[in-house]
Amino acid sequence: MSHANAVLTPRTRLRLAKLVVEDHWTYSAVAKMFMVAPRTARKWADRYRAEGASGMADRSSRPRRSPNKTPQSVVRRIVALRWRKRLGPVQIAGRLGVPASTVHAVLARCRINRLTYIDRVTGEPLRRYEHPYPGSMIHVDVTKFGNIPDGGGHKFVGRKQGQQNSLATAHRTGERGKDYRPRIGTAYVHTVIDDHSRVAYAEICSDEKAETAIEVLRRASAWFAERGVVVERVLSDNGSCYRAHTWRDACADLGIKHKRTRPYRPQTNGKIERFHRTLSDGWAYAQFYSSTAQRNAALPEWMHFYNHHRAHSAIGGQPPVTRLTNLPRHHS
Known part of the structure; x- marks a missing residue:
């Protein structure tokens, strides 16, 4: 998805590419119109020739390789300590000998960087869900x-007055428990x-x-x-x-x-x-x-x-x- 200040959105890229490929505009002219470099205009025109309108969509900028990525074994140990011990990044970093910033990045990526995201009973991440439309569930x-007895309950009038109100209500209704206590x-x-x-x-x-x-x-x-x-x-x-x-x-x-x-x-x-x-x-x-x-x-x-x-x-x-x-x- 294009960011808010992007010069070229997928729709604008398509307009640019069509002007070059179909209307035979020069790269310089179309670049000036859309306020981009001629090299950028050429890139989108070439992609339009090769892939058509589908080639104008955004692509992931994620690299194919990440040599410095935290090993999966370390990630598992970080997550295990978070779940079982509920430790913070600094404590986990001290135990595993990795930077606290790395621990925090792993916890954020796994969505357990806040303890409120973890179930207190099971230690597992909370699974929040919402059905897509009304009536689905x-x-x-x-x-x-x-x-409430006549005159109010003990939460507002106090326990003594509440008991008296309960007795008066039970006397009126005749409702009593097995031990003859008032039953409201x-x-x-x-x-x-x-x-x-x-x-x-x-x-x-x-x-x-x-x-x-x-x-x-x-x-x-x-x-x-x-x-x-x-x-x-x-x-x-x-x-x-x-x-x-x-x-x-x-x-x-x-x-x-x-x-x-x-x-x-x-x-x-x-x-x-x-x-x-x-x-x-x-x-x-x-x-x-x-x-x-x-x-x-x-x-x-x-x-x-x-x-x-x-x-x-x-x-x-x-x-x-x-x-x-x-x-x-x-x-x-």
Whole structure:
């Protein structure tokens, strides 16, 4: 690819070569017109005669031989020390007896020059991926939030007042646990996020059974379809609701291919795990709620803000909806 200040781009080279070969301009005249040396004009004209229009494309400037290139055995030792010991360039250079600059160049070439690029558990480079268009892959999962007793929970009103609110709520609802302690319950938030655009869909449910997850998937697929997105694949963890035969059959009915993450490997489903943290910080615990109903009522407005107005760092600081087809009212 030509650099920003290049005098001759592939299209301009073709114009130059055609003037010489087909219109019989002299090298000096065409060189003066395109502000290059006559020798350069001759080079592109000769290449056009030999290869045609395809010869005008950029070529790699990489040398055929690199006698001073770091041996592959040293590269492997550098990478091994980085993965296993998480050492920096100076420490690795001291162990192997090579310049620190060489070590850094190898680490940068292997894309492990930053420790944040390496998985803490396995020591392997992080493999970041993004599907090419909306609907190519959606992620599904369930996150749980404790219900809020009347008057507010302990995170905002303190533990003592929170316990009193829980007792009052349990007295009103009659919900008690086995040891007669107040049982406030749990909100199961079923979440769906598109891999390419990061557009998200969420529903608050009373359980995480397969039947509930299936209905959420059906409604989410219809919700995405209204926005011009056809869901092709769905990625989930190995939760019981996603291992059920009814879930498999529902995916088949919807024409969706189901994939599951490797056990004990939540990083594969990292986009929706990161969305859960954003959901927690931006909605569930962002402000004081006096009841579960008040928090539930705030979810649709926050989801609209997330999809239409919140800048997303992974997609260039733009809201997720900007990556969908530009249909009416998508960006309002």
